[in-house]
Amino acid sequence: MRLLLIHQNFPGQFKHMAAEWAKRPGWEVIAIGRDTAPGLPACPELKLLRYKPHRPIRKDQHHYLRRMEDAVLHGQAVARILLNLKKKGWRPDAILAHPGWGETLYAKDVFPDTRLVHYCEWFYNAPPNRDLSHIDRADWPYADIGFDPEFPASFDDYARIRSWNALHLLNLHNCDAGISPTQWQKAQHPAEYRGKITVAHEGIDTENLGPDPEAQFKTPSGVVLRANASKQPVLTYVARNLEPYRGFHTFMRALPAIQREHKNLHTLIVGGNDVSYGSRPKEAKNWKEKMLAEVGGQLDPARTHFLGKLPYEHYKQVLRVSSLHTYLSYPFVLSWSMLESMATGCLVLGSDTSPVREALRNEENGLTVRPLDCTALAKRAGEALARPTAQLQLLKRAATQQVHERWPRARGRWAVEELFAQPSSRSS
Template sequence: MRILIVHQNFPGQFRHIAAAWAARPGYDVIGLGREGAPGMPGLRLFRYRLHRAPHKQQHPYLRQMESAVLHGQAMLRALLALKRKGFTPDVILAHPGWGETLYVKDVFPDARLIHFCEWYYGTPDADVGFDPEFPVTLNDAARIRTWKALHTLNLEHCDAGVTPTRWQWSRHPEIYRPRISVIHEGIDTDLLQPDPQAWLRLGNGLTLRAGDPVITYVARNLEPYRGFHVFMRALERIQRQHKTCHALIVGGDQVSYGRRPEGARSWREKMLREVQLDPSRTHFLGKLPYDGYRRVLQVSAAHLYLTYPFVLSWSMLEAMASGCLVIGSRTAPVGEVIRHRENGLLVDFFDTRAIAEQTLEALEGGVKFELLRKAAQICVRESYSLARGLDSYEQLLWPVENNSIQVKSPHV
């Protein structure tokens, strides 16, 4: 079985899957990513590069489409080079979100093309227009509608699709849903475990330990899509009432989703101008090595996960696996995993007072919250384990009669 795994930032979401398949006898696995992709030890990685950037004078509605074509063209050249080297894949697993797979079938028409269908933009009651603080203009709506063309093309020419949650599946057009399976990639629950002896020493010499009143917040980048602005306002309330708690904030200052702030270099800078926080108890840790991130979760007394109705972050499940008491926003797909006061706590995304009050209650601890932590661990171990994800992804490699496995997500 020859497998090509494509991700702009390889390995991306396919890290565990690529490692497992590469170690399997009889499997020949190659990665393909953009220049600068981190790659992974022991797996061959080929890279592609765009021959130019999108034209600055391109119509703004078409700028992302031109970028997609450029990505597809760069991939086309990389695929032709692989073909000349004698590699013809049986299966191609790809994240197509930037346009990489537009022309895959023109080079390898017989390969089974499996798309990671992460998100279909512009659907009702989802991310766009969710936050009244950032209203959507007609211009925004037109640009997003045009951008849908790429995602529709991706759905049209893949043989099968896979998406992590039922919510993300439901965002895709109904006509394509039968070919999209709901499978979460899985969380390494053997590595991510609670540690009552965990401690973390910060750059200023302060040491925080499991059991201390530590609030944690994690996102790839600190931005409104992941509720950073709401978190900061809630934290201001929390610090006024709790004089000894510390906040560990993990994430970068770039923008992964949505818009950049006006009049500031980052959302962190913008929010620090708005709210009054105690700098001695507010710790911005940036992007951490995995072991440091794991210890942040292990010392957490209350972990806040706030998100627009959008894709589910691995960090929420990793926090649950680590024994965190997760306070999540009552938004999709969070409620697909967290059941209020059964394995976590749910709050209204916009209600900073309720978020603060729930966090303060969580910091008090108690048996009831220990039971929630344990239930969160069990939930992830039973329903979102790496073994479960790998087993289900294995099924995607083989065609079935209706091109649909439809593995349902838990609790639905």
């Protein structure tokens, strides 16, 4: 089996799959990633070819088209590598790619008979451009755009994302098959293309995730927090970056009330100060700074610990000492961190939005709360922290069992391998 993996930020979602396939007897795996991609240094068996667009986006490019110009530049750069591989006589049996930056725009022009499988992570699915304030956000039938009334979408936003979807439509047309991590993400794509898409989550490291009753975590200030310490509970919040898309503003507004009710509670906040989704605040350098300016005076700094981005092993210890873990996402891509927290045995309090409900069911394997409602969040968190331990253990065990059954890495890998085995259809 000759397999080509393409990801702008390789390995991205393909990390564990790539490592497994590269070591498999009879498989020859080559990866393509941008010059800035981290790669897989722990897997020397895998050959990584790097590319770089030959120029930046033109400064005078229309802002609706900047993403498409960038995609063409990425596609050209990858096509040059593909043409060189073909010239050397190397032809892949299958290509697995994240096409979100345009890397595979011309892959079928180089290898028309090779099966192209796309990781269909996202399709912009904006609501109608009219007043939707009457819709309960827990019943919101759309995706992220326009979801948060605090940040209303403009006509320019609607026009821009409609233009951005042109790339995703080309990707859907070009590929032979697609995979989406969740049913909800698949459902965001146009109905006429959903038949191409299989739901196959890449999985999480369930083998190395689970509760540890002896777990400890030492804060930068020297406080040692322990798992199952009822007299010193731990509230946790995790995101790649602290921003509204992952409910950081709602969390921070609820935190003063939670701290007032639980005098010994410590809060561990994990995440950077960059922007993964959305935009930076206008009045501050980052969302941490903005929210501290708004509510910081109401918080106990000795019990509020901002940890930044952590090494993975330290991050796991944060989850293992958690008494209550919050996951407050917009209707958007489901984070690995939510599944990892469930697998670790956390009691998860999640926003009552469609993608979260796909994994987290209220009073079955966790708790949910109305999205964007800091008052409801404070109340729900306070109630959860006061509940009998036996009730909480049932929810936590159910969460751990479900994730270990539904989202192991091997299950996602097998689903993708089945797609490789099917015949290719030539793109028109």
